[in-house]
Amino acid sequence: MITAVIIDDERHSVETLAWKLEKHCPEVQVSSTFTDPVEGLEFLQETKPDLLFLDIEMPRLNGFELLKKIVPIPFDVIFTTAYDEFGVKAIKFSALDYLLKPVQVDELKTAIEKHRQKVNTQLTSTQLKVLFSNIQEEKQGRPGKIALATKESIEFVFPEEIIACSSDSNYTMVYLENGRKKLISRTLKDIEELLSEYQFFRAHHSHLVNLRHVKEFVRNDGGYLIMSNQMTLPVSRSRREELLKQF
Structure with missing residues (x-):
């Protein structure tokens, strides 16, 4: 009880x-x-x-x-x-x-x-x-820390520390500065809603990117982004035009 x-x-x-x-x-x-x-x-x-x-x-x-x-x-x-x-x-x-x-x-x-x-x-x-x-x-109109909860622990990070997030079924892989990454028990949709005010963009149905960490958009091979940690992420054709408007 x-x-x-x-x-x-x-x-x-x-x-x-x-x-x-x-x-x-x-x-x-x-x-x-x-x-x-x-x-x-x-x-x-x-x-x-x-x-x-x-x-x-x-x-x-x-x-x-x-x-x-x-x-x-x-x-x-x-x-x-x-x-x-x-x-x-x-x-x-x-x-x-x-x-x-x-x-x-x-x-x-x-x-x-x-x-x-x-x-x-x-x-x-x-x-x-x-x-x-x-x-x-x-109260000050500033972003606080977001909780990244895994099975083992909860880490709290500022939104700007997040480079990108990728869907993994009902989980999300969060890529952080300094080469760290966390598999958390939240869907990508949940994370997108949390971070919608902080310059994050859904570049692909499986990927959410922090626009501050985008280094380059490459038009070849269907179009992809090079992030600040050198990882590459695809951009959906339907999202390209909207993505370019962000810069």
Whole structure:
């Protein structure tokens, strides 16, 4: 049985999520709910659930501020948030889990299954440091660090350190500066959405490139790019014209 706590200042959101968990995720037992984040914090300082569903924007104490007061955090966290709320980008970059309101049943089930499959269900100090750092960067309109999660570890890098990304089924090979590369458990589409604001371009259905690292476009052999690490990547015919407009 997974014990869970819900903290959200909207009573309707709390009741709806608790009902969906009871009906569709019977392995989850909601032990307590709070609409006052300060009361929720006091409870968490005394009792440790397996899982916390945490709203971001709340009066008196927002979700991020609440977590700062608990570090280290001995439980897993799933943020519940509106699509356009501040902090969503920081959460995505930090490879933390979140659900968009109104919470959809299939997404809720997926989040619970991800929690069950985690080897370590606690937020690491590194994840939290990067999350809080990314929040500050978001406030300043700057890119934060993106989490590259492999089976063995999570590495956090700035977008400009990424040279290119290549699809490998449901995984993505990320090529980094200094000859490093990481096979991460995210699809290329996921990475493209994360990096869309930072001069990355889908040059081919299997390749996403950082335009800052493009050294040369060669028209021969169907057209390909030479990157800063000397790797060559093909360019789809349908993408050539759009690619050249980027320079």
